[in-house]
Amino acid sequence: MSRYFRGDVILARIRIGEKGEQKVRPAIVIHAGEDGCFHAFPVSSTPSRDQPSVPIDLEDFQDGGLDILDKSYALTGVIVRIPARDVAGKRGRLTREAMEAISPGSGSGEW
Numbered sequence: 001m002s003r004y005f006r007g008d009v010i011l012a013r014i015r016i017g018e019k020g021e022q023k024v025r026p027a028i029v030i031h032a033g034e035d036g037c038f039h040a041f042p043v044s045s046t047p048s049r050d051q052p053s054v055p056i057d058l059e060d061f062q063d064g065g066l067d068i069l070d071k072s073y074a075l076t077g078v079i080v081r082i083p084a085r086d087v088a089g090k091r092g093r094l095t096r097e098a099m100e101a102i103s104p105g106s107g108s109g110e111w
Helices: 096-102
Strands: 008-014 023-032 037-044 054-056 061-064 072-074 080-083 087-094
Touching: 008 037, 008 080, 023 087, 054 096, 087 096
Parallel strands: none
Antiparallel strands: 008 023, 008 087, 023 037, 037 072, 037 080, 054 072, 061 087
8 A cells, every 4th residue: 555645746536615515635644543534634726715725836845746737726625534545646745835835734754
C-alpha cells in the first residue's frame, strides 16, 4: 500500500455534498490516519459559492501537478474521509507555503 502525507495531492473517488455524485477527483491530504484512511480537502475547477475556497495553480506544487490551464480551488470548507482503497494515485505535492495558505498551522508534519 502506498503512503500519502499532508500536502500530497491524490486522485480519489469522493463525493462533495450529500447529493453530489461520487467521482474521481483531486484532493489534498491534510491528515493520514492510522486506520488507512485519509482526511482531505476536495479540489474543484470552480470555487464553492457557500464554503471557503482557496485557489491553487501549478506554481503551488513542489512536484507534479494537475492538468489545469486555469486555477483550481481547494474546497477548505469540506473535509472528506477517503478509504485507502478509493485512492487512484498521486498527482503531486504542494509546497509548504501553499499548504499554509490552504490550511493555516499545517506546516508541521511529515514533508
